[in-house]
Amino acid sequence: xxxxxxxxxxxxxxxxxxxxxxxxTSRECRCDMRFSIYLPPQAEREPVxxxxxxxxxxxxEENFTTKAGAQRYAAEYGLALVAxxxxxxxxxxxxxxxxxxxxxxxxxxxDATIAPWDRHYRTYSYVVTELxxxxxxxxxxxxxxxxxxxxSMGGHGALVCGLxxxxxxxxxxxxxxxxxxxQCPWGEKAFTGYLGDDRTAWQxxxxxxxxxxxxxxxxILLVDVGTADPFLAQGQLLPEVFxxxxxxxxxxxxxxxxSDYDHGYxxxxxxxxxxxxxxxxxxxx
Amino acid sequence: xxxxxxxxxxxxxxxxxxxxxxxxTSRECRCDMRFSIYLPPQAEREPVxxxxxxxxxxxxEENFTTKAGAQRYAAEYGLALVAxxxxxxxxxxxxxxxxxxxxxxxxxxxDATIAPWDRHYRTYSYVVTELxxxxxxxxxxxxxxxxxxxxSMGGHGALVCGLxxxxxxxxxxxxxxxxxxxQCPWGEKAFTGYLGDDRTAWQxxxxxxxxxxxxxxxxILLVDVGTADPFLAQGQLLPEVFxxxxxxxxxxxxxxxxSDYDHGYxxxxxxxxxxxxxxxxxxxx
Numbered sequence: 001x002x003x004x005x006x007x008x009x010x011x012x013x014x015x016x017x018x019x020x021x022x023x024x025t026s027r028e029c030r031c032d033m034r035f036s037i038y039l040p041p042q043a044e045r046e047p048v049x050x051x052x053x054x055x056x057x058x059x060x061e062e063n064f065t066t067k068a069g070a071q072r073y074a075a076e077y078g079l080a081l082v083a084x085x086x087x088x089x090x091x092x093x094x095x096x097x098x099x100x101x102x103x104x105x106x107x108x109x110x111d112a113t114i115a116p117w118d119r120h121y122r123t124y125s126y127v128v129t130e131l132x133x134x135x136x137x138x139x140x141x142x143x144x145x146x147x148x149x150x151x152s153m154g155g156h157g158a159l160v161c162g163l164x165x166x167x168x169x170x171x172x173x174x175x176x177x178x179x180x181x182x183q184c185p186w187g188e189k190a191f192t193g194y195l196g197d198d199r200t201a202w203q204x205x206x207x208x209x210x211x212x213x214x215x216x217x218x219x220i221l222l223v224d225v226g227t228a229d230p231f232l233a234q235g236q237l238l239p240e241v242f243x244x245x246x247x248x249x250x251x252x253x254x255x256x257x258x259s260d261y262d263h264g265y266x267x268x269x270x271x272x273x274x275x276x277x278x279x280x281x282x283x284x285x
Numbered sequence: 286x287x288x289x290x291x292x293x294x295x296x297x298x299x300x301x302x303x304x305x306x307x308x309x310t311s312r313e314c315r316c317d318m319r320f321s322i323y324l325p326p327q328a329e330r331e332p333v334x335x336x337x338x339x340x341x342x343x344x345x346e347e348n349f350t351t352k353a354g355a356q357r358y359a360a361e362y363g364l365a366l367v368a369x370x371x372x373x374x375x376x377x378x379x380x381x382x383x384x385x386x387x388x389x390x391x392x393x394x395x396d397a398t399i400a401p402w403d404r405h406y407r408t409y410s411y412v413v414t415e416l417x418x419x420x421x422x423x424x425x426x427x428x429x430x431x432x433x434x435x436x437s438m439g440g441h442g443a444l445v446c447g448l449x450x451x452x453x454x455x456x457x458x459x460x461x462x463x464x465x466x467x468q469c470p471w472g473e474k475a476f477t478g479y480l481g482d483d484r485t486a487w488q489x490x491x492x493x494x495x496x497x498x499x500x501x502x503x504x505i506l507l508v509d510v511g512t513a514d515p516f517l518a519q520g521q522l523l524p525e526v527f528x529x530x531x532x533x534x535x536x537x538x539x540x541x542x543x544s545d546y547d548h549g550y551x552x553x554x555x556x557x558x559x560x561x562x563x564x565x566x567x568x569x570x
Contacts, residue, residue, distance in 0.1 A: 012546075012547050012549055012551040012552070013511070013544075013546045013547065013551065013552070013555070014551035014552075014554065015554075015555050016555075066351075066352050067351050069354030069357065069554065072354065072357075072554070072558075226298070228298065258298075259298075260298045261297075261298045262297050262298065264297055265351065266297040266298065266299035266304055266356070269299065269300075269356070269357070270298070270299055270300050270357075
């Protein structure tokens with residue numbers, strides 16, 4: 001029986017609900033992991049649906065929680081928000097101190113199979129299994145009403161987790177996702193490091209590859225990307241490649257190109273309300 | 286003729302407008318100063334009213350800009366937002382490295398008269414004169430339609446600047462302000478250091494003292510404070526002392542005690558929408 005104790009680091013009133021940060025010993029990542037959770041006012045009366053939010057490169061649980069302004073919409077629509085850290089951290093957890101796009105802060109939501117990463121870098125299983133179990137055990141959440149959203153590397157994670165687990169996530173969206181990681185420099189570097197050289201092993205973590213076999217016509221994906229996003233120009237995001245794969249597979253996708261927006265949190269803050277509405281419509285449906 | 290050149294450090298699209306950070310050589314503070322400005326979509330067509338926001342202890346121009354979620358409301362109501370740094374900074378600017386409530390990050394919006402602070406710590410004149418001139422010269426702002434708001438130390442600043450300059454600020458509000466600084470430890474320390482031991486010199490920077498001579502029945506002040514604010518319990522904020530002074534002077538005040546909210550940016554984010562509506566009703570009136 002794994003230890004499922006939670007320790008609260010902070011709690012504040014926010015839009016009539018509460019935003020809190022917890023840490024716990026993760027069985028998957030074999031280290032202390034943090035996540036933030038926002039419980040809307042509705043959660044004081046009854047269990048509420050939950051939206052998981054996965055952050056991007058270099059982020060922790062803090063970026064989305066303090067900068068996206070999402071609590072306002074979560075309070076309006078009666079959703080809980082859960083935002084985990086993006087990688088294992090701490091003493092004994094390997095890192096590449098010269099890279100910001102690999103190692104700590106850059107777990108890419110995979111279960112690594114290559115040493116030394118394989119012992120701790122298991123953020124895929126952490127997100128899809130351990131974290132939902134923990135949240136369901138401790139908070140007034142409807143575990144059967146969950147959606148998943150993310151930004152950049154976390155948008156990749158949200159698409160992958162959501163496509164692979166239609167039973168666990170009823171709704172999926174992404175902001176500026178790395179949508180075809182097998183075909184971009186960030187993804188190739190991360191997958192080589194965490195998963196090795198055999199590209200067939202990468203397909204389980206590539207939304208563009210997955211959608212061919214995991215399309216679900218009953219769920220419309222929502223994806224936003226800014227036209228002034230420098231990583232779009234650099235070919236790291238490849239939303240058009242993902243869109244073509246969705247079309248070929250019969251996966252409904254609403255892809256919106258937002259004029260002049262860049263990759264940062266002002267972009268996220270501007271459109272997170274639309275994403276929360278997208279999820280709420282499904283999760284309260 | 287002072288140099289009024291502005292240099293842009295960043296710009297991003299945000300809620301249909303733009304958020305940018307500038308730096309410039311300040312004639313008042315005799316150093317490089319930064320401020321952020323949000324221009325709502327309406328500013329692309331015509332000049333818009335402006336709300337100045339003064340931040341609290343330890344803050345820079347960044348805290349409010351990234352964490353308050355205010356741009357959403359500014360876009361809705363057609364107001365520009367301007368948020369300056371809280372003190373002079375840089376080489377040659379004196380500091381008390383052992384204090385977070387005095388020196389850099391803690392200018393208290395006064396014009397210091399005591400050496401060595403008097404040469405650079407002139408954030409009062411910076412806020413009420415230099416910054417509005419600069420903003421009017423460079424941006425599509427209606428300089429005759431300005432309001433002022435602030436948080437904590439910046440709430441003190443907003444009340445003081447607003448009360449002393451009814452011609453420059455048509456509307457005033459504050460979140461968890463240090464509302465009677467002459468009567469609290471933070472204020473006594475700051476005023477002694479910046480202004481000296483003669484308490485009569487302090488009165489020009491104490492909202493509770495000022496309201497006796499600067500009440501304006503035509504302006505309703507809006508002040509929010511959280512009941513779980515630890516600095517309220519420590520007697521640093523003293524909203525009840527300010528409220529009594531307002532009542533005695535005939536200054537209309539809406540003082541709201543927000544149950545269970547603390548002093549942080551989740552409190553600011555929750556209520557900044559009400560404050561922006563308060564200012565917009567006056568500034569568009």
